[in-house]
Amino acid sequence: MLGTHTARMLKGALWIGIYLALVAAPLLLLLLGPARTARGFWREFAVALAFSGLSMMLLQFALTARFRRVKAPFGIDVVYFFHRQISFFIFAIIISHPIILFTATPITLASLSDDFTIPLIGIVSLPWRAAPAMGALMALAVIIITSVGRERLRIEYGRWRRWHGILAVTAVVLALIHMTGAAHHVLTPWKIVLWPAYGACWLGLLLYVRVFKPWAQLKKPYLIEQVRAERDRAWTLIFRAEGHEGIRFDPGQFAWLNVWNSPFSNQEHPFSFSSSAESPKHLAMTIKELGDFTSTIGNVTPGQIVYLDGPYGAFSIDRFEQAAGYAFIAGGIGITPMMSMLRTLADRGDTRPVLLIYANENWENVTFREEVEGLRGKLNLRLVHVLRDAPENWEGEKGVVSEDLLRRYLPDPPRLYEYFICGPPPMMDSVENDLYKLGIPLGNMHSERFNLV
């Protein structure tokens, strides 16, 4: 029988293969069968780029559709990261299409113009289908600018998400109209089925995400049992499955939480579970007041119904069950997934050594301070508090989590443990670098970054 790790690698490779096959499929299919006359290398190259770009645009929807089976081998965060990274290539590929047509084949381009032309900057006339193409390009440009600069542009997450979806659908529809208008590779006898089939799959995907999944969530509500105030403006929501089995999650995983709206509204936000994976009937999430949505969490009342989509994520000790020990390095509210893992280890009676390095601004703002202290009695736990603004009589670590500090607490040899890091991005960057310098292989470092956009 295959080991879990090998099975995961094979499944991951299979999904990557399927992705690449779907990207390449239109080109391979278009090569088959009869076609119209050849039109020169550069024009065919430009068209091929556009076809590949369009199939990648359609696949962008699949990447964020949260198919649990697809996400499992990678972890959903990394699939979203790929979605983001590949979008730059998609834009580059798509914009190369008009650039090549304009520069490499100006004469051919002139012959494209037909009776229904639109003037472009008053210089040349283009066929009507150039208008949807320009619209699609503009939509793609806005998508990228607003995604990369969402925080700088101060676009609220919910609004950004809504417009991201609308613009993405607009770009695809306009691109399909443009392609149908071009007709060369679309209207030859049997090839007529290719893009309608891609389009139908895409529509099916939209229905799955916008109708089927919300409907499934609606049938599986969760009831808020308790809302508990924690240190440092954080709130713990404790809820239970109402009329269904609930979900089993791996400690450290997260889910999308919808507190105030119907599942069809798509108004949901990702949060880690902070409860033990060994008590799936009573789930908990701990959320710090940081933004527009999170500042409303304190207003949630017991008895309220919420909806979940999950679990997701690869940030879990359960992916590394053979480890000799675990090191958790948390900054501020980054303790949340660690709490889930610590509580789970305690519930399981795990005796392996656990190191928790927990950095905070000051002693009063240490979320779960009392409970973490209490875990010393239940786990083989070495707890290291690091305070930036330490009180006068403080005998523990001061400042930030540095390479020197890590060196003093890491096991010997350090690669014995699996390392989990969650906190503010600058802290995570510096801890990852320091751990690498201390000889921890990249494969032993696991980071949870919630800045998906």
Added chain:
Amino acid sequence: MRRKIASILAWLTGILVVLLSGAFALVENMLRK
């Protein structure tokens, strides 16, 4: 680590698409002469 691999995969996919498109254009021109 996983992000680094995802980043490399994105690059490889981009390069593959350009190569495939070039191959398509070559073959298309050879086939349809």
